[in-house]
Amino acid sequence: MINRVSLLLLGCACALVAGCATPSRPEAMTTSAAAAAHKSAASVVLEVSGGRPTSSTYVPQISNEDFTVALRRSIEQSGAFARVATAPPADYRLIAYIGQLDSPMMGMTVRVDMEVGYQLIEVAANRPVWRKSIKTQYTVPSDKAYAFVDRVRIGNEAAARMNIEQMLAEVAALKLP
């Protein structure tokens, strides 16, 4: 009886250690889609808010810092802007507000819903040239990863990557100088 209780407790302890949430990785959120349809000669500075750091005992999140890195790398790879500045001054400000990142608390198949509100502001004129809220959704099948928290992280990363892809396509369509 005591051995069984010990085994159960050991199982719980192992689950606690194995199931620690890890943050979404910038490299997995970076889109490597085709080059932008239109490449602006301007520079842009990024301002991200609404993200959250990941607590090891809670479900994975996306932090402002990691989403900023993913945005920067995606813009650089696509060539949508000539330069991504790490601080002002820049020709444009791209403001991204992560308003929603929703996933279940448990389950086999994990569906992640993400919504990011973007604003692109022309700094010289101090006027918004584009504003849009982009929603993306990704469902992670149960066989994608063993641990639930890993499936949530994979879902977060895919939803973020798709979101950035859509943003880049819309910004390219603006044909900024």
Added chain:
Amino acid sequence: MQRLRLWLIVAALGALAGCSTQSVSHAPGAELGTFKTFYVQKLAADQRGIEQLFVKQLTAWGYTATSGAADRPATPVDAIVTYQDRWAWDITMYMIRLNVQIRDAQTGAIVASAESMRPSLERRDPPEMVKDVLQAALKRPQ
């Protein structure tokens, strides 16, 4: 051996208990003070009438609030409220997590977002969870 067992018990209890968390964020330049009328969009999967709890709380604070299943209200409002409720089982069903988004009705963009998560040992009734997230999202005094 006894010490190992004690450690395992503590670890197992820690895994089951967890801690309550609350988070809130606001979009840059969000002006929540101008919102006087709200429409709560009922979540399609919600069979518990949580949207009515939002309406009741907003009305108690003096706002005009309505709800419905449609994306948009029949009459214009200042803001739209969307939410996601998550439930868990521990002796009884309880609301473990509630997320809310306040949207500008003109643009549909999220201007404020809040979350309250309360594991079993720190569970609260749904009306209190609703009050918590709305209070944080709308920057209302405690």
